[in-house]
Amino acid sequence: MFYQSPLRTITLIAALCFLAIYASFGSYFAREIVIEIIILAILAISLDFCAGFGGMVSLCHGAMMGIAAYFYGMMSVKLGWGLTASAGIGLAAAVIFAGCVGWVTARISGIFFIMATLAFGQMAYTIFFRWRWLGGDDGMGGMRRFDLSAWGVNLNDGLIFTFWALGILLLVYILSALLLRSGFGRSLSGIHANEGRMQALGINTATIRTQAMAFSGLMAGLAGILAAQHTFYISPELLVWTLSGEVLLVVILGGIGTLVGPIIGAILLVLMKHSISAYTDYWHIFVGLVLIFAVLSGGRGIFGQGEYWWQKYMRGQHA
Amino acid sequence: MQNVAMDVSFWILQCLNALQYAMLLFLLSVGLTVIFGLLNFVNLAHASLYMLGAYLGISLAALTGSFWWALLIAPLLVMGIGAGLYFTLIARLRTAGPMNQVLVTFGLIFVFLDLVRIGWGDIALGLAAPPALSGTLHFLGINYPSYRLFIIGLGGTVMAGMWFILARTQIGAMIRASVENTDMAAALGIDVSRLFFLVFCCGCALAGLAGVAAAPILSATTTMGITILIPTMIVVVIGGLGSLEGAILGSLIIGFIDVFGAVLMPSFSALLTYALLAAVLVWRPHGLIAARG
Amino acid sequence: MLEVKNLSKDFGGLQIIRDLSLKVEAGERRVILGPNGAGKTTLFHLLAGTLAPSQGEIRFDGAAIGALNAVRRARLGMARSYQKNNLFESLTIRENLMLAASAALGKSGKLFRDPRHDAAVKARIDEIAEQIALTETLDAQVSTAPYGIRRQLEVGIALATKPKLLLMDEPTSGVGPSMIDHFHRLLNQLPRSITLLIIEHDMDLAFDVADRISVLNFGEKLFEGTPTETKGNAMVRSIYLGEREGGEHNA
Numbered sequence: 071m072f073y074q075s076p077l078r079t080i081t082l083i084a085a086l087c088f089l090a091i092y093a094s095f096g097s098y099f100a101r102e103i104v105i106e107i108i109i110l111a112i113l114a115i116s117l118d119f120c121a122g123f124g125g126m127v128s129l130c131h132g133a134m135m136g137i138a139a140y141f142y143g144m145m146s147v148k149l150g151w152g153l154t155a156s157a158g159i160g161l162a163a164a165v166i167f168a169g170c171v172g173w174v175t176a177r178i179s180g181i182f183f184i185m186a187t188l189a190f191g192q193m194a195y196t197i198f199f200r201w202r203w204l205g206g207d208d209g210m211g212g213m214r215r216f217d218l219s220a221w222g223v224n225l226n227d228g229l230i231f232t233f234w235a236l237g238i239l240l241l242v243y244i245l246s247a248l249l250l251r252s253g254f255g256r257s258l259s260g261i262h263a264n265e266g267r268m269q270a271l272g273i274n275t276a277t278i279r280t281q282a283m284a285f286s287g288l289m290a291g292l293a294g295i296l297a298a299q300h301t302f303y304i305s306p307e308l309l310v311w312t313l314s315g316e317v318l319l320v321v322i323l324g325g326i327g328t329l330v331g332p333i334i335g336a337i338l339l340v341l342m343k344h345s346i347s348a349y350t351d352y353w354h355i356f357v358g359l360v361l362i363f364a365v366l367s368g369g370r371g372i373f374g375q376g377e378y379w380w381q382k383y384m385r386g387q388h389a
Numbered sequence: 390m391q392n393v394a395m396d397v398s399f400w401i402l403q404c405l406n407a408l409q410y411a412m413l414l415f416l417l418s419v420g421l422t423v424i425f426g427l428l429n430f431v432n433l434a435h436a437s438l439y440m441l442g443a444y445l446g447i448s449l450a451a452l453t454g455s456f457w458w459a460l461l462i463a464p465l466l467v468m469g470i471g472a473g474l475y476f477t478l479i480a481r482l483r484t485a486g487p488m489n490q491v492l493v494t495f496g497l498i499f500v501f502l503d504l505v506r507i508g509w510g511d512i513a514l515g516l517a518a519p520p521a522l523s524g525t526l527h528f529l530g531i532n533y534p535s536y537r538l539f540i541i542g543l544g545g546t547v548m549a550g551m552w553f554i555l556a557r558t559q560i561g562a563m564i565r566a567s568v569e570n571t572d573m574a575a576a577l578g579i580d581v582s583r584l585f586f587l588v589f590c591c592g593c594a595l596a597g598l599a600g601v602a603a604a605p606i607l608s609a610t611t612t613m614g615i616t617i618l619i620p621t622m623i624v625v626v627i628g629g630l631g632s633l634e635g636a637i638l639g640s641l642i643i644g645f646i647d648v649f650g651a652v653l654m655p656s657f658s659a660l661l662t663y664a665l666l667a668a669v670l671v672w673r674p675h676g677l678i679a680a681r682g
Numbered sequence: 683m684l685e686v687k688n689l690s691k692d693f694g695g696l697q698i699i700r701d702l703s704l705k706v707e708a709g710e711r712r713v714i715l716g717p718n719g720a721g722k723t724t725l726f727h728l729l730a731g732t733l734a735p736s737q738g739e740i741r742f743d744g745a746a747i748g749a750l751n752a753v754r755r756a757r758l759g760m761a762r763s764y765q766k767n768n769l770f771e772s773l774t775i776r777e778n779l780m781l782a783a784s785a786a787l788g789k790s791g792k793l794f795r796d797p798r799h800d801a802a803v804k805a806r807i808d809e810i811a812e813q814i815a816l817t818e819t820l821d822a823q824v825s826t827a828p829y830g831i832r833r834q835l836e837v838g839i840a841l842a843t844k845p846k847l848l849l850m851d852e853p854t855s856g857v858g859p860s861m862i863d864h865f866h867r868l869l870n871q872l873p874r875s876i877t878l879l880i881i882e883h884d885m886d887l888a889f890d891v892a893d894r895i896s897v898l899n900f901g902e903k904l905f906e907g908t909p910t911e912t913k914g915n916a917m918v919r920s921i922y923l924g925e926r927e928g929g930e931h932n933a
Binding site for chain 1: 782786
Binding site for chain 2: 121127129174175177178180181182184185186188189190192193196197199200311312315318319322351352353354355357358359360361362364365366369
């Protein structure tokens with residue numbers, strides 16, 4: 071069950087400060103890395119929300135993000151809608167997709183749930199891969215960032231856009247935390263722990279699971295719109311299942327079921343990728359080995375393990 | 390389509406293509422499904438072993454100068470790699486839950502991907518079909534590459550062999566009993582962990598065999614594992630995890646949908662398989678032919 | 683309160699429940715007796731809606747509930763405790779009770795409101811914790827708690843929903859004599875607003891708590907009567923009590 075412990079709050083603030091400082095004093099390249107981290111972190115929080123707390127290990131989070139990005143692009147570039155309305159449609163599309171997946175898979179679990187989400191994600195990937203009007207496998211460009219000049223904010227400035235993204239990351243964290251400590255979130259944890267008993271208590275577990283996936287889709291959708299606005303370009307690669315696998319990796323690396331862990335995981339993975347690829351072309355092998363090590367070493371992840379030791383130490387102090 | 394004869398031969402050709410793809414899928418999925426049925430283990434890296442089979446086959450063919458030696462030895466090497474994986478990772482992940490299994494074997498995909506890139510480079514490598522099978526055969530009014538017929542025959546032989554082992558031999562009876570109920574099988578005195586190891590190794594060897602067999606048609610690339618993984622998983626899930634009959638049925642369904650879909654409605658063919666998978670998972674979550682009661 | 687008419691259940695030709703009829707009055711304490719394999723737990727599955735009957739009708743509070751699923755039946759005020767502990771293992775005892783209490787108080791689906799800080803939920807947790815004597819250990823992790831405590835929590839989760847009808851499947855299964863005494867007192871203290879249907883192997887407890895006893899064998903109701911009548915019935919003695927006197931003890 072979720073608790074926003076002081077350790078988590080401190081870690082969250084420290085992580086956000088690190089990203090802010092890294093972006094402020096770094097080069098253009100540093101800001102690009104920070105935004106990459108932020109997008110991955112939002113996606114990972116969204117996955118931790120349903121996998122870590124609801125036991126729904128989804129392999130279609132990339133698809134949720136991509137659908138939002140594509141609908142944002144389609145409405146704003148192809149149909150000429152306003153950016154805010156387009157973003158709304160993008161988020162709605164991600165929520166509807168995630169909700170439908172959640173509803174359809176509400177009665178399956180374990181490897182079958184993983185496979186089902188993989189199938190739905192790949193289905194979405196295939197659609198956009200084939201859809202020539204939206205660029206097909208070439209992807210599409212021409213997306214724009216929100217115009218906040220009325221508030222004196224210019225999102226086309228790299229640093230300002232980084233802080234804007236950082237704000238969205240914080241917003242997603244707060245939204246997740248509030249939801250997870252609500253009656254709904256507690257029920258989600260109950261379903262994770264023992265779905266049958268929740269039903270015996272009169273809880274419609276299918277509804278809770280569907281809602282959880284929909285909220286997760288909303289957060290993943292925010293990452294998608296951010297991604298589209300960041301590079302002004304989207305491609306079907308956003309939806310491919312291996313991306314969802316990498317998001318799961320981030321969650322595990324940071325600490326599944328800790329909510330703040332995924333941010334740590336995203337920072338580590340992206341920094342690791344970039345520093346390794348400075349030396350060698352073969353970064354996959356390192357990522358793969360880290361993943362295997364992360365699972366075999368207990369699966370608590372970096373933050374999760376630290377939190378576990380900290381709690382043990384604190385209990386020792388009290389005893 | 391000018392005339393009826395042309396039409397018929399066109400469809401015969403497509404049927405053979407579908408059958409050939411189905412056999413390749415079968416060689417891959419049968420190992421995956423029996424491993425799941427027995428060990429409750431989902432090995433995403435199964436397709437990486439297929440890729441390794443192809444690359445090892447190409448090197449062995451160059452080394453020995455014969456495709457047939459490659460076809461024989463590469464699966465054995467892949468089996469050795471599988472045995473190594475079993476002792477280092479698979480055995481201790483058996484009870485770790487599906488998420489951890491998916492994650493570790495996903496990590497293995499990455500590791501094998503780069504190992505192959507380091508060993509063989511990023512360029513696609515071809516493998517020539519053996520001279521005896523490099524021509525085409527003329528029958529039923531069509532010309533068909535004999536190597537593709539060989540793959541159909543190979544798949545059919547493995548299928549018949551698997552069926553014979555599972556249905557007619559004592560070890561097959563042990564495997565079936567263990568798929569049905571592992572604890573019960575152990576209580577009956579079956580050495581379950583040895584059986585697991587044996588089946589896992591055979592599954593890996595079949596993946597390697599599929600890799601070598603596919604190399605002359607598809608040529609070896611670093612993405613060939615990832616590309617075939619999804620259709621293979623779909624076959625296994627549609628057929629029913631752990632079921633041999635399911636793997637046969639699933640391979641045929643996916644093989645035919647894929648080939649005929651590409652001919653009849655090119656823009657929807659890929660979508661069709663995913664839609665089918667989703668439908669099966671929703672209506673019959675344990676597959677068309679469930680392995681356990 | 684609860685009325686079962688001509689209920690049958692078969693699994694692939696094997697009849698587990700045969701043409702069973704049962705009527706339980708509001709506030710009644712009804713004990714179900716029967717040897718292993720008599721179909722008692724299956725009967726609970728049919729009543730709670732986790733299995734669908736092959737035939738027959740179930741009425742609860744005057745309404746036919748045969749078509750309702752387990753969730754809907756639970757919402758009508760039916761709760762159940764299990765023979766094998768069916769707890770939220772990864773959570774604490776307090777969290778287990780909180781889930782049950784918030785479900786019963788309609789706080790489970792609330793967005794943005796933490797049931798931990800809800801006065802009604804808190805009061806319910808404290809009340810139930812006292813009833814099942816777990817006030818001291820509320821913050822212990824369930825997975826590491828001793829068996830006896832887990833057994834009490836099993837009943838506590840069901841009680842926390844303040845049900846109209848409580849189906850208890852062998853609450854004393856596997857616990858020692860002192861714990862049986864505790865359950866005995868607990869059952870006697872429960873208000874008559876809760877109707878109890880109990881599967882129980884401990885004879886002293888069964889005969890003391892029950893208003894009426896129904897005896898099942900091979901899925902059929904053999905006998906029904908007050909505890910005194912049951913003790914005096916020769917058939918019941920032979921199929922059930924005789925077996926118990928033979929020294930077999932159900933763990």
